[in-house]
Amino acid sequence: MVRAVVPGLNKDPGSRRLRWLLGAFLLSAAVHFEKAWSFALAGLIEQATRVSRQQVRATNNREVLLAERERLEGENGKKEGAIQPLSWLQKPKPPTLPADLFKPKESLSQTFLADPNYIFKMVSALDDESEGGKRTIELGPGTGAITSRLWQRYPEMIGIEIDQRAMRVLSRTVPGATVIRSDVLMVNYTKLAELRGGPLSIVSNLPFHVASQALFTLADHADGVRSAHVILQQEVAQRLVAKPNSKKYGIPSVVFQLYADPKILFHLPPTAYFPRPNVMTSYVKLDFEAAAERRRALDVDPRDLRNLTNTVFRYRRKMMQNSLARILSCHTTLIDQLPEEYAKLRPEQIEPWEFVHLTQLVFGKKEFPKHFKRAWRGEFGRTVRD
Numbered sequence: 001m002v003r004a005v006v007p008g009l010n011k012d013p014g015s016r017r018l019r020w021l022l023g024a025f026l027l028s029a030a031v032h033f034e035k036a037w038s039f040a041l042a043g044l045i046e047q048a049t050r051v052s053r054q055q056v057r058a059t060n061n062r063e064v065l066l067a068e069r070e071r072l073e074g075e076n077g078k079k080e081g082a083i084q085p086l087s088w089l090q091k092p093k094p095p096t097l098p099a100d101l102f103k104p105k106e107s108l109s110q111t112f113l114a115d116p117n118y119i120f121k122m123v124s125a126l127d128d129e130s131e132g133g134k135r136t137i138e139l140g141p142g143t144g145a146i147t148s149r150l151w152q153r154y155p156e157m158i159g160i161e162i163d164q165r166a167m168r169v170l171s172r173t174v175p176g177a178t179v180i181r182s183d184v185l186m187v188n189y190t191k192l193a194e195l196r197g198g199p200l201s202i203v204s205n206l207p208f209h210v211a212s213q214a215l216f217t218l219a220d221h222a223d224g225v226r227s228a229h230v231i232l233q234q235e236v237a238q239r240l241v242a243k244p245n246s247k248k249y250g251i252p253s254v255v256f257q258l259y260a261d262p263k264i265l266f267h268l269p270p271t272a273y274f275p276r277p278n279v280m281t282s283y284v285k286l287d288f289e290a291a292a293e294r295r296r297a298l299d300v301d302p303r304d305l306r307n308l309t310n311t312v313f314r315y316r317r318k319m320m321q322n323s324l325a326r327i328l329s330c331h332t333t334l335i336d337q338l339p340e341e342y343a344k345l346r347p348e349q350i351e352p353w354e355f356v357h358l359t360q361l362v363f364g365k366k367e368f369p370k371h372f373k374r375a376w377r378g379e380f381g382r383t384v385r386d
């Protein structure tokens with residue numbers, strides 16, 4: 001065959017090797033051509049099969065969806081009607097952050113408010129009257145969901161944020177706002193109030209992991225704080241307002257009902273945030289100004305009051321005489337043993353003002369002030385023990 005294709009090769013005896021090479025080349029070309037052809041054929045077949053499989057799947061989906069729609073329409077009494085697009089069954093998408101924002105950190109409790117209606121309601125509830133709102137302080141402004149609206153109303157406000165990434169975004173979303181990089185637990189609110197010319201109005205969607213600590217920090221600086229409007233987990237909010245003889249009654253109930261008048265203003269569902277928390281939340285007002293007179297009349301060292309409540313609530317199920325035994329034996333107190341009226345009670349049965357009385361007895365403070373008794377008489381439906 002090679003001789004026929006290249007006739008000149010026959011005459012040259014030295015070209016025998018060349019003839020063999022040419023023959024081998026033509027043979028391998030034929031084999032490769034066949035292989036390539038079968039590959040191409042296999043590819044075409046595979047693609048055709050995939051398309052038909054997709055079609056089958058799509059048909060199945062459509063049938064399932066239509067069947068589901070008919071079922072639901074039947075349940076709702078709508079037997080007939082125009083065919084709706086299949087997307088009607090899809091759940092609404094949760095709100096997302098704009099593409100250029102960072103990934104929220106769980107360790108910083110970064111659940112950002114995403115519902116403008118709740119933000120509007122939150123800001124509307126504020127009543128700071130300082131010049132330009134210079135005493136308005138936002139704790140943890142994050143990417144500026146609240147700040148952008150707050151700043152329009154209070155251009156002299158200050159934000160306190162720990163995350164530098166959030167601060168970078170804030171400098172773009174609310175360029176005019178002043179934000180300090182700090183930990184909200186480390187701020188000296190008394191000093192800040194002095195610098196801003198009076199008690200502060202705090203507003204915050206508090207990071208959950210430090211929410212209680214942040215509130216106790218504010219209580220420690222109660223005279224430097226006018227009010228705190230804060231979002232808390234509903235569970236924590238309910239503990240602030242719980243009354244004696246209930247499961248939720250505890251240390252926060254005693255401290256904040258004495259130091260600020262806590263009030264739940266409204267609740268927010270998880271859908272108001274991105275990412276969604278798996279708990280309900282509440283917007284709470286703590287009115288430190290309204291409770292100022294009472295706070296001053298308490299006449300106890302707040303640390304003593306805290307020490308006592310912490311001790312007794314650590315042993316919720318124990319009677320006071322047992323849980324306080326160690327304090328009574330360790331400290332030089334005005335009393336050797338608890339008065340009868342308290343001894344057999346459990347901490348959850350004792351009202352906030354009675355904890356003040358107890359602190360004064362145990363830690364040797366002044367006589368329980370008469371006007372204080374009057375102020376509290378009947379407020380919790382009980383009369384003062386004499």
Ligand SMILES: C[S@@+](CC[C@H](N)C(=O)[O-])C[C@H]1O[C@@H](n2cnc3c(N)ncnc32)[C@H](O)[C@@H]1O
Nearest residue numbers: 111112113140141142145162163183184205207
């Ligand atoms: C629940 S997010 C609220 C963000 C924003 N205010 C909003 O509502 O969308 C809490 C914010 O507090 C910040 N944060 C967390 N721990 C903090 C701390 N110890 N001190 C200051 N800011 C903190 C987080 O970085 C985050 O921006």
